[in-house]
Amino acid sequence: MMRRFQRTIPEIDANWATSIVFLLLIFFVVITSVNSDLGLERRLPPPVGKYAPIKIEPRNILNVFLTDTDELICGNQIVGIGELRELAKAFISNPKNGKELPEKELKKIPLLGNMFVTSKHVISVQCGRNTTYQAYIDVQNELIGAYNELRYELAQKKWNVKYMDLSNDRQRAISACYPIRISEAEPQLSEGGKK
């Protein structure tokens, strides 16, 4: 009769593995960076000369200007950065169909039917050459925020769903109601005209 010996497996020393894996971990922390591909998406206007400049009625344009000292001028008055969003929202949506604000156009939008859209409005953002980048991004952020809030409100009203949770078709329909029309013109020469 065969007899099996019971063997005991010796304990494995894992301390070396700890050190090596820990070293690898530190190495990766040093050589990599956190994925930071976040940002504000914008589309530039087509090259100069390709299309004839369109004449825009005064009521359809909102001038936003940033001076060299980061002061914000909206229309003709100096405003704080906090007020810009509300101003832009009123301008884009024109809720009371005011004469001063952009004209509305009846448009047929799939899934939503006939909607009044301020399809000709333009928000013109201009800045001086010495405006800081942070101030410019603040303005862009507020304007995109205004569009996002309007879209969010419409999505809530129509389907009682958050805009982000809508299906692609519905998102497209909502964004067609509030098309983003921000014009990024060349900066004006600052005092002294240095380039």
Next chain:
Amino acid sequence: MKKRFTTKEKLTIPKLNALALPTIFLILLFFLMMLTNIRKDKLQVGEVNAPQATELSVIGKKAIVTTIYIGKPAGRAATKPRIQLNNMILTVAGVEAYMRKKKATLQPDEYSLMTVMLKVDKDTPMGIVSDVKQALRRANVLNIIYSARHE
């Protein structure tokens, strides 16, 4: 009575099972590898501090991204901001030439996917940024993303 105090010497700490530690570190390591990406370009324009914003969106998956860094080189506070693209310091005209060259290597239906990521330091004056934007416009690369981080 005396013996009561001498028993202390017999106490030993049991051996720790260290096998769990490398496992945990390995999990951490894989987690980190998925979360981060290796820096491809060596920054030559100093540390680029992205501006802060709230309405951020993620870059599209299919986009063909070119990253342009604009910032002031470290150590030389008085110098003008510079433009960096793929480990090269370029002028505004150089950016336009590069984008045209890159465009020539692509298929026509890929043109609309070309996106430029502008990683600009938050204290940069807008002048140079606008110059770059005009150069991109002339090269007909119109999708841009202003890199920013959450507040």
